[in-house]
Amino acid sequence: MLGAPSFPQLHRGKGGRVQASISTENSQPETGLALTAHEDRSLPRESRCGFSTPRVTLKVMRTVYIGMGGNMASWAGAPEATLAAAAQRLESLGRMTRRSSLYSTAPVGFAAQPRFVNAVVELETELEPRGLLEGLQGIELEFGRDRSAGIANGPRTLDLDILLFGELKISESGLEIPHPRLAERAFVLVPLNEIAAGVVVPGAAKTVGQLLTRLIEATKAISDAVVQVRSKVSADKEIGGWPSYREK
Ligand code: AMP
Numbered sequence: 001m002l003g004a005p006s007f008p009q010l011h012r013g014k015g016g017r018v019q020a021s022i023s024t025e026n027s028q029p030e031t032g033l034a035l036t037a038h039e040d041r042s043l044p045r046e047s048r049c050g051f052s053t054p055r056v057t058l059k060v061m062r063t064v065y066i067g068m069g070g071n072m073a074s075w076a077g078a079p080e081a082t083l084a085a086a087a088q089r090l091e092s093l094g095r096m097t098r099r100s101s102l103y104s105t106a107p108v109g110f111a112a113q114p115r116f117v118n119a120v121v122e123l124e125t126e127l128e129p130r131g132l133l134e135g136l137q138g139i140e141l142e143f144g145r146d147r148s149a150g151i152a153n154g155p156r157t158l159d160l161d162i163l164l165f166g167e168l169k170i171s172e173s174g175l176e177i178p179h180p181r182l183a184e185r186a187f188v189l190v191p192l193n194e195i196a197a198g199v200v201v202p203g204a205a206k207t208v209g210q211l212l213t214r215l216i217e218a219t220k221a222i223s224d225a226v227v228q229v230r231s232k233v234s235a236d237k238e239i240g241g242w243p244s245y246r247e248k
Pocket of ligand 1: 133162174175
């Protein structure tokens with residue numbers, strides 16, 4: 001439940017943009033509301049100065065978690081480099097607020113292929129679920145994702161999945177949220193747990209951390225299926241928190 005919103009805080013941002021924000025007493029990060037008031041530049045300057053005539057749009061800002069993975073080289077380089085470059089592209093869909101480490105993971109389903117590199121990022125976005133899915137699929141294509149091979153769980157340059165979308169639960173053609181295989185995949189739960197252990201998974205009535213504990217107990221161990229990738233390059237070579245990847 002959200003608490004009573006406080007009075008909007010108004011301030012002038014870059015480029016003369018008037019911004020307003022509302023904070024709520026008990027607001028959850030994944031249900032945060034953002035109110036943005038844009039100065040209407042079609043009006044004469046006299047009537048748009050100050051805060052008397054802003055055009056106010058109420059937008060819902062949601063915290064979403066995106067699973068990333070790949071095991072084939074793309075134009076950006078090896079999978080680590082693809083994930084680093086794709087993470088930068090994700091900034092076009094929202095504001096990246098957290099990212100997990102990179103993990104080297106054993107392939108699931110179709111075993112005769114290289115290990116994957118996986119990670120999870122947290123984004124704050126104003127996009128609707130369909131819009132976000134379309135944006136992710138566009139980025140997959142930019143990195144050479146080719147669905148024509150048709151092998152389920154087969155090799156790929158880049159896979160982007162919506163794991164969680166705020167508190168939403170969606171089940172419709174071509175879109176299921178939370179991701180339907182979230183709770184059974186260590187390569188998703190381990191990086192997700194690193195950045196969102198306490199987040200409750202809608203429909204499961206359990207936190208990410210509880211789902212991971214349950215999976216570990218059910219499978220007895222995660223062994224080498226999911227191993228954190230250690231950076232071999234110095235911190236000053238980092239791209240936004242992930243090491244830039246140097247080809248050997
Ligand atoms: P994949 O081959 O794993 O990339 O699966 C992509 C397909 O899964 C697409 O056709 C999507 O429409 C569908 N899909 C359903 N739910 C999701 C989700 N939460 N995130 C990403 N893709 C989804």
